Amino acid sequence: MNEDKLLEIRDLTVSIKQGKETSDVVKGIDIDIPRRRVVGLVGESGCGKSMTAKSINHILPPFAQLTKGKMIWHGNSGELIDLAALNEKEIRKHCGTDIAMIFQEPMTSLNPMVRIGDQIKEVLKIHELEKNPEKAKARVIEMLDAVGIPDPAVRYKAFPHELSGGQRQRVMIAMAMIGSPKLLIADEPTTALDVTTQAQILELIRNMCEEREMSALMITHNMGVVSAICDYVYVMYLGTIMEQAPAKELFENPMHPYTRGLLSSIPRIDENPEFLETIPGTIPIRKSTFRGCEFCLRCSDDIQKCFYEQAKLKKISEGHYVRCHTAGGGEE
Ligand SMILES: Nc1ncnc2c1ncn2[C@@H]1O[C@H](COP(=O)(O)OP(=O)(O)O)[C@@H](O)[C@H]1O
Ligand SMILES: [Mg+2]
Numbered sequence: 001m002n003e004d005k006l007l008e009i010r011d012l013t014v015s016i017k018q019g020k021e022t023s024d025v026v027k028g029i030d031i032d033i034p035r036r037r038v039v040g041l042v043g044e045s046g047c048g049k050s051m052t053a054k055s056i057n058h059i060l061p062p063f064a065q066l067t068k069g070k071m072i073w074h075g076n077s078g079e080l081i082d083l084a085a086l087n088e089k090e091i092r093k094h095c096g097t098d099i100a101m102i103f104q105e106p107m108t109s110l111n112p113m114v115r116i117g118d119q120i121k122e123v124l125k126i127h128e129l130e131k132n133p134e135k136a137k138a139r140v141i142e143m144l145d146a147v148g149i150p151d152p153a154v155r156y157k158a159f160p161h162e163l164s165g166g167q168r169q170r171v172m173i174a175m176a177m178i179g180s181p182k183l184l185i186a187d188e189p190t191t192a193l194d195v196t197t198q199a200q201i202l203e204l205i206r207n208m209c210e211e212r213e214m215s216a217l218m219i220t221h222n223m224g225v226v227s228a229i230c231d232y233v234y235v236m237y238l239g240t241i242m243e244q245a246p247a248k249e250l251f252e253n254p255m256h257p258y259t260r261g262l263l264s265s266i267p268r269i270d271e272n273p274e275f276l277e278t279i280p281g282t283i284p285i286r287k288s289t290f291r292g293c294e295f296c297l298r299c300s301d302d303i304q305k306c307f308y309e310q311a312k313l314k315k316i317s318e319g320h321y322v323r324c325h326t327a328g329g330g331e332e
Contacts, residue, residue: 117156
């Protein structure tokens with residue numbers, strides 16, 4: 001079992017400063033990413049998904065801070081590294097080669113003035129993966145081909161604005177993959193794309209994971225994306241994991257009222273709602289002293305206990321856990 005682990009996130013807490021107030025936006029979450037698996041992190045906009053992702057490779061914005069937790073990376077030779085404890089220089093060594101990240105809007109990550117091939121080649125140079133310029137170029141063209149860019153030798157010379165949104169996201173994937181990472185963190189990678197392109201990009205990521213023995217952390221607000229690509233899913237609400245299960249199990253047997261809400265309002269894959277109409281209410285702002293269930297004010301099943309005590313994760317079946325006083329019955 002142990003050799004299948006890639007990343008174990010434990011008690012991860014991210015706090016942000018708003019004036020004099022500090023509040024936790026990620027509240028002590030645990031996430032396991034096994035090797036060669038696609039793990040989903042799903043929840044509404046603002047629940048802390050990007051803050052979680054950005055903690056992993058230390059790219060949190062200045063107002064946010066990783067205040068607690070460990071992120072245990074299982075290296076290829078069995079070595080264990082706590083990514084949370086690394087300094088800037090050490091984490092950069094892992095980024096690109098062990099861990100790569102893609103975002104929603106490739107235009108913000110691509111330099112508009114530099115030909116795409118040269119931008120991908122730069123990754124090889126930075127990580128000293130290929131020093132021979134001709135060989136590096138050949139590797140980039142090969143990678144552009146692998147991510148489905150037509151005429152890769154010609155497109156090598158294209159500038160980002162000359163490509164479609166879908167092709168730009170393919171270029172981002174090529175840039176992420178060129179260092180042969182073990183983990184791809186994909187933060188809403190298809191949200192800005194039309195429905196057909198979205199499906200193609202998800203398929204590409206899935207295939208890349210299988211062919212290259214890579215894992216992915218797929219971050220999305222869209223249960224349609226989860227069903228298309230994920231093996232295992234974590235459902236997050238206001239910085240807390242409310243439910244986790246193998247994807248098939250989650251869709252067949254959702255236990256948390258929030259998960260049920262998300263599932264009953266699966267957006268069409270081409271829609272990106274800011275909130276889900278079938279779950280009444282909006283995400284509340286809470287005092288940091290609140291100890292109840294984050295979801296209680298929007299929940300139809302709440303009981304008095306929910307207001308003053310957050311439930312612990314309770315086991316429903318193998319791999320399926322829910323954080324809810326009323327769901328599933330049984331002991332917590
Ligand atoms: N630019 C920002 N300024 C202030 N607070 C922010 C900013 N970005 C995020 N936050 C806070 O962090 C929380 C989590 O944000 P984020 O991780 O980006 O959510 P998600 O990716 O799930 O949409 C937000 O609900 C908000 O409270
Ligand atoms: Mg986000």
